[in-house]
Amino acid sequence: MANGIRFIAAALCGWMLAGGNVPARAEGNVQRGAALFEQCAACHSVERSRHMTGPSLAGVFGRKAGAAEGFLRYSDPLKRSGLLWNEQSLDRWLKDPQALVPGNGMAFRGVADHRARADLVAYLKAVSEGKEAPVSRGGMGMMAQGAKANLKQAAQDNLVTAIRYCGDTYRAITASGKTVAFWEFNLRFKTDSSAEGPDRGKPVLLPAGMMGDRAIVVFAGPEEMATFIKRQCD
Numbered sequence: 228m229a230n231g232i233r234f235i236a237a238a239l240c241g242w243m244l245a246g247g248n249v250p251a252r253a254e255g256n257v258q259r260g261a262a263l264f265e266q267c268a269a270c271h272s273v274e275r276s277r278h279m280t281g282p283s284l285a286g287v288f289g290r291k292a293g294a295a296e297g298f299l300r301y302s303d304p305l306k307r308s309g310l311l312w313n314e315q316s317l318d319r320w321l322k323d324p325q326a327l328v329p330g331n332g333m334a335f336r337g338v339a340d341h342r343a344r345a346d347l348v349a350y351l352k353a354v355s356e357g358k359e360a361p362v363s364r365g366g367m368g369m370m371a372q373g374a375k376a377n378l379k380q381a382a383q384d385n386l387v388t389a390i391r392y393c394g395d396t397y398r399a400i401t402a403s404g405k406t407v408a409f410w411e412f413n414l415r416f417k418t419d420s421s422a423e424g425p426d427r428g429k430p431v432l433l434p435a436g437m438m439g440d441r442a443i444v445v446f447a448g449p450e451e452m453a454t455f456i457k458r459q460c461d
């Protein structure tokens with residue numbers, strides 16, 4: 228009996244800690260939503276026009292699905308869904324994106340907990356209404372892709388002046404005069420056309436991975452790859 232009461236008291240306590248009186252439709256908590264957004268931030272920013280893997284979610288609340296200006300990678304199913312983003316549709320999307328819009332392109336399983344979804348929706352709403360500052364850059368999620376350094380300000384050690392390809396090896400020559408060799412399978416080539424991307428003709432070498440054997444060369448555009456990478460053994 229005493230155990231039962233203690234159990235109820237503990238449950239009640241946990242429930243109050245979790246946010247107190249739960250109204251019929253759970254009101255989300257913006258602060259908690261901002262913290263939960265970490266799991267989205269590898270793919271989404273809430274800064275206007277800052278598109279990443281996924282579209283910017285600035286102004287998503289009240290917008291038609293698949294309609295963020297300047298985002299070029301929407302799937303056809305999402306564009307054709309006819310959805311308008313509000314509390315209900317966002318809740319269903321975040322619960323199980325593939326159930327709501329089969330064949331959409333968001334590689335994300337969903338958020339099972341209804342309170343967490345309510346918090347996320349509250350955060351997206353606050354951000355859309357300009358009430359909440361975008362989450363600080365440099366959070367764990369953002370580090371994956373979002374918080375890119377400004378490559379126009381790369382150090383001489385990172386600026387690439389030439390790349391030679393011989394056998395199975397790339398040799399990158401930097402503006403500081405260093406030559407760095409990579410096994411061909413460990414060097415990746417990317418482009419960055421954003422404002423933080425490299426200047427034209429000035430690709431940037433960035434370390435990748437923990438071991439120091441992998442790197443990425445970022446070009447201003449794909450046409451530069453052909454001029455920079457030369458088959459040459461010396």
Ligand code: HEC
Nearest residue numbers: 266267270280281292293294295301302305331332333335
């Ligand atoms: C792995 C990357 C990834 C993650 C993680 C991710 N998303 Fe997405 N999201 C996308 C992509 C890509 C799309 C576009 C999907 C399409 O076009 O079918 C999208 C679309 C959306 C849309 C529709 C936007 C519009 O303009 O119609 C919303 C809302 C959204 N995501 C919210 C979230 C939230 C909130 C989270 C975190 C709980 C999240 N996403 C996690 C990649 C991701």
